Amino acid sequence: MKSGAEASLGPVCLTLDVEPDYGRATTTRILDRISPFLDWLSANRIPMTAFVTGQLIAQHHPIVDQLVAAGVSVELHGHDHRAEGFGTLRDSHADEINRGTEAYVKRFGRVPSGYRAPAGVISAADLQLLASLGYRYDSSVFPVRRKGCYDFSHFPRHPFRWMEPDLPEFPVGLLAPRIPAGLSFINLLGPTLAAVLIRRAVKRIWVPYVVDGHFHNLFPDSTALATLPAGLRGLYVLGQWSGGFKGFRSLVDRLREAGVTLAGIHEIASQNTAMLPGVSLAAFESRAAP
Ligand SMILES: [Zn+2]
16 A cells, blocks of 8 residues: 655655634634635645535535635535534434535536544444445544543554444544643644654654644634634634644645655545454444443
8 A cells, every 4th residue: 555655754644624614613714814824725735625514515615615625625524513412333324415416416427435424423334335435545543542532542543443333534643641632732832843743753653644733823813713712712823823724834844855656535535444453343332431
């Protein structure tokens, strides 16, 4: 599965979740402000995967065409993406998956390659449904424990394969034990330290390493920020100061300078994934759900 020059590290797969909220504030205003980001992606040919909600696709939101025009691989991130009451790892989210897939097929004429569950809440029933619909991979797992929500801390921290159904899983990477490679954390650490941690992780063993983020990690929206709880607002403001779009550009530059290859998850999932370690859904049921 290895691609690129022999000396290269990675690949690192950069991903974004595109949804109708900013942090926990419901607004898509930020999507009108991201053209500098899309211009930068195109100009520098940076592979990027965006998991977009079915609702935005069904509404013909211009973001979908803009992402496609910038060369971004558009995949599915549920449908409504309600932050509250999304259920647990024991629930089926068939309605979210089916409606999202329907909107996607209507727009693109094919089933998405990849799926990321809203809030990382994916169930065994959901994985079976994704495989039966023809998805090529899932990227919903955060290999950490989120109290009352899920516990994937005992699962592989690198790509693996759900068995029966056969579906590759690309978990979000870890910057350090219990710290996922999310842009919220990367922003707080700053690009220099984050690049060192990611490079160290991909140097240990060749595995695709997934980074996850949101547009609210890249661009500020003071109106939306004002509606967030003070603690969360403080974290985002601090993160914008030490990271944001400028920090993200710097992170990508540092990774590339260090010989790290960037790739889209779909490119890897379309290769031979049979060699990935297998994890049974029975293990999922007994170990991941609280
Ligand atoms: Zn989301």
